[in-house]
Amino acid sequence: MTDHSTGPIVEEVAASAAPLDSPLARVSGKALTDIPKDLYIPPDALAVFLDTFEGPLDLLLYLIRRQNMDILEVDVSDITRQYMDYIATMEAMRFELAAEYLVMAATLAEIKSRMLLPRQQVDDEEELDPRAELIRRLQQYERFKKAAEDLDDLPQAERDFFTGSAALPAMPTQQVLPDVDMGELLLALQGVLRRADLFTSHQVERETLSTRERMSAILAALANGGFLTFESLFTPEEGRLGVVVTFLALLELVKEQLIEVVQTAMLEPIHIRSRSELTGMESLRL
Amino acid sequence: MSDNFEEVRHLQTIFEGALLAAGRPLSIDQLRALFTDDERPTRQKTLRALASLEASCAGRGFELKQVASGYRLQVREEVALWVSRLFEERPARYSRALLETLALIAYRQPITRGEIEDIRGVSVSSNIVRTLLEREWVRVVGHREVPGRPAMYATTRQFLDYFNLSSLDQLPPLSEIRNLDDIGREIERKLQTEVELELPATPAQDAGQ
């Protein structure tokens, strides 16, 4: 490699690839707007070099375009020589080159060596011509390199256009309550019962849910602290089962000492009142 | 005179755009700083353009407001009711603790918080009880005659209505709950699909914040 061959590359990269208004890099804190033209290339500038190219295809495209060449007319020997010079410079400067650059160097070397050999008549079995493959890849890459530039030229939010927004007025807060699925509820119950090992408890299974529901209803009816007659708690329309449920509920409430059953004299009406509300009332009176 | 009108119009359009792009209040000086030295409007012209902008918002969805740090465009309170629906939070899910508490109240009512805690083996937070009371799924039906007179909870008609039951009898008996594993799998599957359905909506919501 020679300085002669790398110099121009550096220069032109600076001219073509970098936006004019922004510095290429900072070398020891100083903005570097163009790459030095003298023979000595500071290592920082070469780092810029690495950053300037998006990989071996990008570098090759640059080398080709620099000579105003069509991709299809690539002079592989010439491009390969330039490419190798570049790689050699980077290696001499001990820059860590991405493996892709070395793979490309090998590919180029292979293409070049093939072209040196007398060309045999291609039979159909033969693999894809590596030069055609390279050209296909270069073309493909160039398309998307261009597409990326086009994309960057599109108007961009907060750069080229702005979405309007306004402050919010005082707003009513609206709370949306979570939904609960019956299945979820039952699963939760199953979990807690399993932990509590209540499945084995006879007590839990004996009472039907309607009894417990009725217990709540009776307690709620007594919640104002007054008396209710025994009969008023039964609703004949519910039939025999309803009567039984209410009766079981009353027994359970008595057993749990939640209600008091009062009869002032034989054959007098039976009255029910809540023990807790009773205590509440009495404590109030005191 | 007509020149003057054109100028106010021009400033007004720029101010409107700037205030909407900023989304925050801008002071007179900040508005004037949008212009190069040679085209910067006087304070007086700036105020005139703002007055004109204010008038032009009559009957629209937003208005010009003067606040401490300058002027801002603000969505009108008249449309707040509708706009607020934009920000309705997705309802969070209830915690497992809440569901367990609710299930125990349904199956073991009337029941005190202490009794629920005995069965669950952990304490029941006041928040859970308050949430259930606020939702009107449970109510206090009395107090147990033990020290502290703890409230006894029972489920309500609203609870039955919500779960589309006509009575608690329609809940599966405890003995059947043992075989819930099948139901469990079913629910897992349902939850899964729900989550998948919800996903696409989420990014847009996030993006708005």
Add this chain to the structure above:
Amino acid sequence: MSDNFEEVRHLQTIFEGALLAAGRPLSIDQLRALFTDDERPTRQKTLRALASLEASCAGRGFELKQVASGYRLQVREEVALWVSRLFEERPARYSRALLETLALIAYRQPITRGEIEDIRGVSVSSNIVRTLLEREWVRVVGHREVPGRPAMYATTRQFLDYFNLSSLDQLPPLSEIRNLDDIGREIERKLQTEVELELPATPAQDAGQ
């Protein structure tokens, strides 16, 4: 007739307020969701109100724009020059690596990271993919059924919104590429002549290196 006018007016005001409150595009359905079931406007009425809103923005600092995920109110380009002075720091430019990756995803979706790397000839850093995902410009739409099941990426509505597009069709067209067979034939022909020309010269060139 007058009722109708009033109704459109009313909707238009609400939509304007909601769009400004959101600060992002809202779809027809999102706009209709601002109303309770009994007052929800039909799609047709919604569109009529939007058209009326658009007309009402003539000569103002902002306009109604349709983008991929719906409608948004956007500051007019005519005032962008002044408005941009609000934002002191220039927005960061995106790296070429990011733009190329994004372009490949936009034009070739669904595409895997490996496929992107094949075309770009270099590896794609995880940072770039993460940035694109975090900005919600791309998302994973599935996995290719090859070893490793690599994720396939596609662009999102937010990507289109950001670049002021309403659909992928509006992306600038990809440049032409000559199809491989043509290239093949052409190269075949050229190689033949090159080889013929080069052969005598080769030994000398070699020696020169």
